[in-house]
Amino acid sequence: MSFELARSRIRCPLDLESPGKRSGNLALKYSDNANPLGVYPVPIMAIVGGPGPTTLLVAGVHGDEFEGPVALIELFQQLDPARVRGRLLFLPALNAPAVRASSRVSPLDGANLNRAFPGDRDGPPTAMLAHLVESVLMPGCDAVIDLHAGGKASFFTPCALAARTADGALSPANMALAEAFGAPAIWVLGRHNDDRSVNAAATRQNVPMIAAELGGNGAITPDILALARRGLRRCLAHLGHLDGMPLADCVSPRVVEIADAGHSLHAPGQGLLEPLVVAGDMVREGQLLARLYALDDPARPPVGIHAPTTGLVLAAGARGHVEHGDFLALVATELAG
Ligand SMILES: [Zn+2]
Structure with a gap:
């Protein structure tokens, strides 16, 4: 399925359709004092292989969470398009201005991208990014994976996050993808999940999705990054992009929820x-x-x-x-x- 890229103000110079492996930058045009006539580049990569599904891989929604960006860049570099079925889109630093500033929120408009969905084509930069993901990219995707961590302010035990949807339609696919990730915990998102998040956007667009929390403290923990590497490949196998990878090295996950805001x-x-x-x-x-x-x-x-x-x-x-x-x-x- 092709994407209606013209619906976004963010320009995508990359060919996302024809077979091959390529990288470039989205052009986020936002005229401010620092950059009045230029653009803010947002890295994007694509691997288009043989027939198969399309999966969107996202990291850097928060700019002080570095495990996901490294895991996605490394995965992109390692994969051979001849061995990939379907299409993989990588946005390893979606909120690129925030990643460059090591900041949770955007330095351009002070907004938290994971509280900006569904976004706004004509809004400030963070809203424009959210709109591109929810309204342009997600409708052409069969699955979404969004990598987070605790950032500078906290540290998360590694876990996959799966939304339990109100009508239940997406819940089994979300849980199956979370199990494939192979982290020691699965955090089931229920009624306390914020409806301005990437997870909520995927639910609205009826696309199976997991997020992951991968450590934090504003730095990278080697063993958690290794877990993310294995988890991503297992998810891609589960989704049909790669040949299978065993779950033998995974413990049975604890399945948890935040039962009360307290x-x-x-x-x-x-x-x-x-x-x-x-x-x-x-x-x-x-x-x-x-x-x-x-x-x-x-x-x-x-x-x-x-x-x-x-x-x-x-x-x-x-x-x-x-x-x-x-x-x-x-x-x-x-x-x-
Ligand atoms: Zn985050």
Whole structure:
């Protein structure tokens, strides 16, 4: 299926249709003081092989998450188009201005791309990128994979994220793709998922999709990057692009959800945070997770941060000094069966 690229203001100079392997840059035209008559380049690559499905591979939606961009660039370099069935589109740094600035949000308009869908063709740059993905690219795709991590502010235990859709139609395909990724956890996105995210866009466009969370702390963890490499190839095999790859090296994943908004913990005040658990730990309800020391009152005993439920510490904050309201931890509960 060809894409209606003219529907976007973002120009795509790359041939996405004919067989071969090629790379280039989308031209995001946004006239500001820094770049009044130029464009902001956004890297795009395509591998078009024999007949088969089309999969969109995305990373760099947040600009301080580097595992995904490296994994996608490496995968593109390694794949031989003669051995690929169908078409692979790579956007390894979708929010390229943010990636270049090591910033979660866009330095051009301050917006969070994963809160910008469905986007706007005529909007500011982040909205234009979201519109291109949801309204131009996704309708021509059979699957989407979007790689994230905790960024500078947090660290996630590696997991695949699969949306449980309201009508249930996409849920089995999303779960099967998440299982193929082979991470130790699958985070099922339910009613607490934000409808401005890439996952929500794929659900609206009726395209099977997983996201992944791959560590964080604003840097790359070698063993998690290795997991991402294997996971991507297994997903491409599952989708029919590559020959099969065994799941033998994978543990059976924990399937979890955020059952309550209160399972996302935030700092009750400013202070120095002493964590007692890390992402990936299992905790019991009421367990002491961290101590918060008041910098302006050293004689005051620390405030205890306790687990709101029994479950998996899906993510933990990466800041030693926290402000009131900063993210501390995400505790996910296991789904039965
Ligand atoms: Zn992210």
